[in-house]
Amino acid sequence: MKAFIAIVFIAAFIDFGNAISCYDCVGTGSSDCGDPFSGSSSVKQTDCSSSPLYENKCWKTTGSNGLISRSCSTLGVCSLLGNGCETSGGESVCCCDGNLCNSASTTGISYVTFASLIIASFLGMM
Incomplete structure (x- = not known):
């Protein structure tokens, strides 16, 4: 039973590499693509695996x-x-x-960056 719980716990953190979808639009502050973002049904969603020119990440440029x-x-x-x-x-x-993470007005800090900052702070105190 302990082995089963350990396997389920580990599997929860495995990235299976699934393709993600991103919002796909261009606009200004007053359009459906602007900020604040509406995410309305009129905004196209693109599967990032649909083109070899895309990587499996979303972006928002301003x-x-x-x-x-x-x-x-x-x-x-x-x-x-x-x-x-x-x-x-x-x-x-x-x-x-x-998936569809490029809807935010800003993108949050990654867990890796956050963990690195914590470790660096801890090492600096030693």
């Missing part, structure tokens, strides 16, 4: 002109950036790896 784009990440971009947001010159790119 231009300095206020134009917002949401879609599957172009191959390699979010792998380099990781989960979270990068801002430069009034433009931002936010990456995430959950």
Whole structure:
């Protein structure tokens, strides 16, 4: 019985590599694609495994002109950036790896980043 519970517990944390879907739209603050995001049924959803040019991550970009784009990440971009947001010159790119995760106004910090910060803080106290 203990072995069964251990297997179920471990299986809960395994990533089986399923493809994710992302919102796919372009717009401004007042459109269905803008912020705050409505997530209405008129906003297209794309399966990230549908093209070899996509990676299995979503992104949201915001231009300095206020134009917002949401879609599957172009191959390699979010792998380099990781989960979270990068801002430069009034433009931002936010990456995430959950199903339809590019609906948020901002993307939260990843668990790996959070754990790294905790460990670094702990090591700094030693």
